[in-house]
Amino acid sequence: MDKLDAIFSPKSVAVVGASTTPGKVGHDIFxxxxxxxxxxxxxxxxxxxxxxxxVRAYETIKHIPDPVDLAIIILPPKLALKTIEEAVEKGVKGIVIVSAGFREVGKEGREIEDKIIDMCREAGVRVIGPNCLGVINPLAGVSLNASFSNRMPKPGNISFISQSGALCTAVLDFAADRDFGFSKFISIGNKADVDELDLLRYFHQDTDTEVIIIYLEELRRGPEFIKEVKQITSGDRPTPILVIKSGRTSAGAMAAASHTGSLAGSEAVYDSIFEQAGIIRVDSINDLFDFASTFAYKNESMLGKFRRKVPDGNRVAIVTNAGGPGIVATDMTISSGLTLAEFKEETIEALASHLPAAANLHNPVDVIGDASHDRYENALAAVIRDEGVDGALVILTPQSMTNALGTAEAVVKIARRTHKPIMCCFMGIIDVSAGVKHLQENGIPVFRFPENAARAFGTLYKYSQWLNRQFLAPFDFHHDVDTAKQIIADCIKQGKTQIGELDGLNILKCYGFNTLPTELSTTRDEAAETAKKIGFPVVMKIVSPQILHKSDAGGVKIGLQNPDDVRTGFDSIVQGAKQYSADAEIQGVLIQKMASPGREVILGSNRYPIFGPLIMFGFGGIFVEVFKDVSFRLAPIGRNEVRRMMKKIKGYKLLKAFRGKPESDIETIEKLLVCLSDMVINHPEIKELDINPLLVHDKGRGATAADCRMILEAVE
Incomplete structure (x- = not known):
């Protein structure tokens, strides 16, 4: 028996702080x-x-003569502490602390909260809250509304987790309007003990839960969360998880010296967590319900078995009795990552044999406004059989000759014969209500507007891609960890927390990065001699702790072909650096062998409290600032995650062969991203890091780290 059973399915409940005064929380919960x-x-x-x-009241929980599974605590912190001591002594199995005034108000409240949690953990008692709405289980065998929301939702197969109690009441009201049911419903408040991951584990094992939806404000676990949730969303019994996360636009990027730091705001961290764990992020409460409904439906097959249907691909057929909604659905289909299916000749012939001459036989199929249910049935049957169709969207607008119920019955009959998902948009409310009800009762997702249906279908396809993702054999690397550790330790000992190429490239070498011959020169003549030794052409770069973005200070010269050019370049770089920052300490100029041509990408990392290092990939050089075409993942990452990460950026196609240009060495980028992940995991002193640019050569010719900068921080 799971310890959370005492919270969601208790045999007995004590409400401590039950009040006789209507309007008080203790009265209303009871x-x-x-x-x-x-x-x-x-x-x-x-x-x-x-x-x-x-109902007879008891002086304390100890005075209750029988066992108590769940205690609901509605008391100020100091009284709550004493009561929970008594509850633990009595053998209570679960506790929900509804009242506020704990860690959210200051030090004293936090200390009391910590004492409560320490006591309960020692006794093996799970705690929800403090500062929460409560818990609801509307299923017939329990029927528990232990919350201060006076609305008991209808039973369903969706479980809801929220950090916000206030949002819960609004969601329950919204759900009632949409006739939306829940399996479990919980507000977790301060999540001093039970948090999202605990609940996700529990709901994944709950046979009454088919979909989990979350309203999230912040997470307190990173890599562990990703690892475990990935198993929930893609294991033997995958459970879809939908999340709406507050603060998408309010959280800006952290102030940082590196490109990675400036681009990696906290929302990039959450997006990475969701993508790596297989969680689907949505933007609105409305979409949350639409998508949850889509995932919750399990269509009955002809064998009488229920299964969640996901598309094998993104090719959609649209069948409609009105041109306008069909066009809207087409537009939204394309913007949702789907494509209009192209019908085979035999499909078009089948449509022509059943539809009137005025009908459109190509996608979207317009069965004309006077379409009866049999015309819908024949058209849908024809397109769903097509091997080039992965799913269908049926749109119905109520007209005088429309039979909404008959059309719904036809859709259900065809849906039972196919493994492909079918969604419906029955536009309107009253005139289509009988059809909508029949579709809902038979597990067919139905929406009021075509754009909602198209977005839901696109999300279902995204989930299908997650379930059917490819798994490549992992890379096997052997890094020189000890040498890198020594370089980093020496830099920190010398007070060098912002390091550039000389030390940075040596660290990269330890992790398999190909670097260029690079030496520091402090005079113009030394620079010329160094360039002759390295071999022309060369690149020159200013070295100053105060000048991290060298190009801004005119501190980079490329393609220098002879000693005189190098001397002139040295003078120009030093003069430009002084004009850029009069206080800058100029340590010299780097002379570096000029790399072979390649496409410029950026690799980077930025370390976050709790979550750890965030890895960045994108197009580099000056383009990283202009286009900000980058993607992120939390380390550690392996080959599979790296490939998905790279394909996420819009410019990924530029790495492939196009317009006579050969394909870049994509596999080398994949390897180096995994090496970078290993490096920042092995060396927590690396706070921020940019490799910009990494010059990627043609396929089979590798890549060269042309420039890098690191910010180090001592770790206790």
Whole structure:
């Protein structure tokens, strides 16, 4: 038995702080449990009352003569601490602390909260809250509304987790309007003990839960969260997880010296976590419900088995009785990552044999406004059989000759014969209500507007891509960790926390990066001699702790072909650096062998508290600032995650062969990203890092790290 069973399916509940005054939280929670027809035994605890709502009250939880599974605590922090001590002594199995005034208000509240959690963990008691709405289980065998929301939702197969109690009440009201049901519903508040990961594990094992939706404000676990949730979303019994995360636009990028740091705002971290774990992020409450409904439906097959249908590809057929909605659906289909399926000749022939001459036989199929249910049935049957169709969207607008119920029955009949998903858009409310009800009862997703249906289909396809993703054999590397560790330790000992190529490239060499011959010169003549030794052409770069972005200071010269050019370049670079920053300490000029041509990409890392290092990939050089075409992943990452990360950027196609240009060495980039991940995991002192540009040569010819900068920080 899972310890959270005592919270979601208790046999007995004590409400400590139950009040006789309507409008008080203690009264309303107790009343809600009563009104909800809780199937277990309910005990009010109030030392100043003989009864609450005609139910005998007890002075303390210790005075209850029978065992108690769940205690709902509605008391100020100091009283809550004493009561929970008594509850633990009594053997209570689960606790929900609804009241506020704990860590969210300051030091004293935090100390009390910590004492409570320490005590409960030692006793093996799980705690929800403090500062939460409560818990709801509307399923018939439990029927528990232990919350201060007076609305008990209808039973369903979707579980909801929220950090915000206030949002929960709004969601419950919204769900009632849409006739939307839940399996479990919980507000976790301060999540002092039970957090999102605990609940995701529990709901994944819950046979009454088919989909999990989350309202999230912040996570307190990073790599562990990704690792475990990835198994939930793609294991033997994959459970879709949808999340709406607050703060997408309000959180800016962190102030940072590196390109990676300036581009990697906190939302990049969350997007990375969601993508790596297989969680689908949505932008609105409306989409949250639309997509949850889509994933929750399980269509019955002809064998009587229920299964969630996901498309094998993104080719969609649209069948409609109105041109306008068909055009809207087509536009939204394309913008949702889908394509209009191209029908085979036999499909077009089948459509022609059943539809009137005025009908459009190509996608989207227009069956004309006077279409009866049999015309819909024949058209849908023809397109869903086509091997080039991965799913269908049926649009119906109510007209005088429209039979919404008959069309819905036809859709259900065809859906049972195919493994391909079929979604419907029955536009309107009253005139199509019978058809909508029949579709919902038979597990067919149905929407009011075509754009909602298209977005939902696109999300289902995204989920299908996650389930069917490729797995490549991992790379096997042997890094020179000890040498890199020594270089980093020496730099920190010398107070060098911002390091450039000389030390940085040596660290990169330890992790398999190909670098260029590079030496520091402090005079113009030394620079000329160094260039002759290295071999022309060369690149020259300013070295100054105060000048991290060298190009901004005119501190880079490329393609110098002879000693005189190098001397002139040295003078120009030094003079430009002084004009750029009069206080800059100029340590010299780097002379570097000029690399062979290649496409410029950037690799980077930025370390976050709790989550660890965030890896960045994108097009480099000056383009990283102009286009900001980058993607992120939390380390550690392997070959499979790296490939998905690279394909996410818009410019990925530029690495492939195009317009006579050969393909770049993509596999080398994949290897170096994994090496970078290993490096920042092995060396927590690396706070920020840019390799910009990494010059990627033609396929089979590798890549060269032309420039890098690192910011180090001592780790205790």
């Amino acid at each position: 009343a809600n449990i009563l009104k909800g027809n809780f199937k277990g035994i309910l005990y009010p605890v109030n030392p100043g009352a003989k009864s609450v709502l005609s």
